[in-house]
Amino acid sequence: MPFPDYRTALVTGASSGIGAAVVRRFRQEGLEVHAVARSGDALAALAAETGCIAHAIDVCDRDAIARLLASLQVDILVNNAGVDRPRKFLEAEAGDIDLLVDVNLRAVLHLCRLVVPGMVARDRGHVVNISSIAAAYNFGGNSTYHATKAAVSMLSSQLRIDAFGKRVRVTEICPGRIATDIFAHVHGDTPETRARFLDGFELPEAKDVADAIAFAIAAPVAVNIGHIEITPTLQVPGGLSTARPPSAPGG
Ligand SMILES: NC(=O)c1ccc[n+]([C@@H]2O[C@H](COP(=O)([O-])OP(=O)(O)OC[C@H]3O[C@@H](n4cnc5c(N)ncnc54)[C@H](OP(=O)(O)O)[C@@H]3O)[C@@H](O)[C@H]2O)c1
Secondary structure: OOHHHOOEEEEEOOOOHHHHHHHHHHHHOOOEEEEEEOOHHHHHHHHHHHOOEEEEOOOOOHHHHHHHHHOOOOOEEEEOOOOOOOOOHHHOOHHHHHHHHHHHHHHHHHHHHHHHHHHHHHOOEEEEEEOOHHHOOOOOOOHHHHHHHHHHHHHHHHHHHHOOOOOEEEEEEEEOOOEOOHHHHHHOOOHHHHHHHOOOOOOOEHHHHHHHHHHHHHOOOOOOOOEEEEOOOOOOOOOOOOOOOOOOOOO
């Protein structure tokens, strides 16, 4: 269903990066956009710039989210808020596991629980879930992040089953490395972080992801774009490791 058929969007993680770019893009399309994140100042600046409606809410605050949604008919839901705590799983910390499950998965499930039934009843809606290439591929990093994003990926296809017969579209966006502040947020805002993840690389920007989301939304109502993977041209996932047992020569 093209943009003019939608009125209201809700974007989580709107205070920076991909979320803020999606808010800007949606506002250009004339949507009423509800922007959710914890950073009130950044949201206020985005509201002043774009005319979006700022909600300084933690997506894990289930009551606050329910209060917000009680008076909203959301046509487009963008589950974008996400965090990472990179660490080998063998060294995982309990609090990190809880945080990643709460923000990356539990909040997404509750937002869908609160929003999708209304879309089904109105025969109109579009859910955009931002997962990651970590949902589909194995690479060293953080197994909890991979697990939460894989769950969001599966939820995205399950929603299509649950809303079958209604014009509720679901798009999973799987970004590879995108030039946002996520690396500063995760590893610290230092020259070392920039050198490791950003400097000298040719990377897609948040706006490129927002444009891909807009493409999926602008498609005719008969078209559901279910999955978009966006990586740098100069990035490929994958790899295969084979180790000798420690007791073997060379192991
Ligand atoms: N950039 C990449 O390379 C990349 C790659 C793969 C997947 N992704 C995914 O893309 C999404 C957006 O990432 P980004 O690159 O734009 O990162 P970002 O700049 O760090 O943005 C993350 C957003 O999530 C919000 N957020 C975090 N915890 C929250 C909470 N408890 N409640 C509400 N909002 C919360 C942050 O806002 P506050 O701190 O103000 O709450 C911020 O607006 C994430 O789901 C991420 O996993 C990114």
